[in-house]
Amino acid sequence: MPNPKRRHSKARGRLRRTFYKLEPLQLGKCPQCGKAKMSHRICPHCGYYKGKQVVVIKTVDEKQKEREKKRTKT
Numbered sequence: 648m649p650n651p652k653r654r655h656s657k658a659r660g661r662l663r664r665t666f667y668k669l670e671p672l673q674l675g676k677c678p679q680c681g682k683a684k685m686s687h688r689i690c691p692h693c694g695y696y697k698g699k700q701v702v703v704i705k706t707v708d709e710k711q712k713e714r715e716k717k718r719t720k721t
């Protein structure tokens with residue numbers, strides 16, 4: 648098994664790890680609602696993509712109502 652001949656310094660390891668940092672997300676504006684959204688993805692605020700509504704975004708209230716409906720059915 649190949650092994651490193653010498654241990655390298657703390658500084659060397661730390662210097663390597665300086666390149667590990669995260670970059671902030673590159674967010675664009677939604678042309679439909681103007682809120683920040685990731686490019687090439689459906690807008691999480693209005694559900695539009697390429698000028699068409701692709702998914703229906705439910706509000707918290709709507710989700711709760713659906714949950715209650717499911718409970719009453721069973």
Ligand SMILES: [Zn+2]
Pocket residue numbers: 677678679680681682690691692693694695
């Ligand atoms: Zn939008």
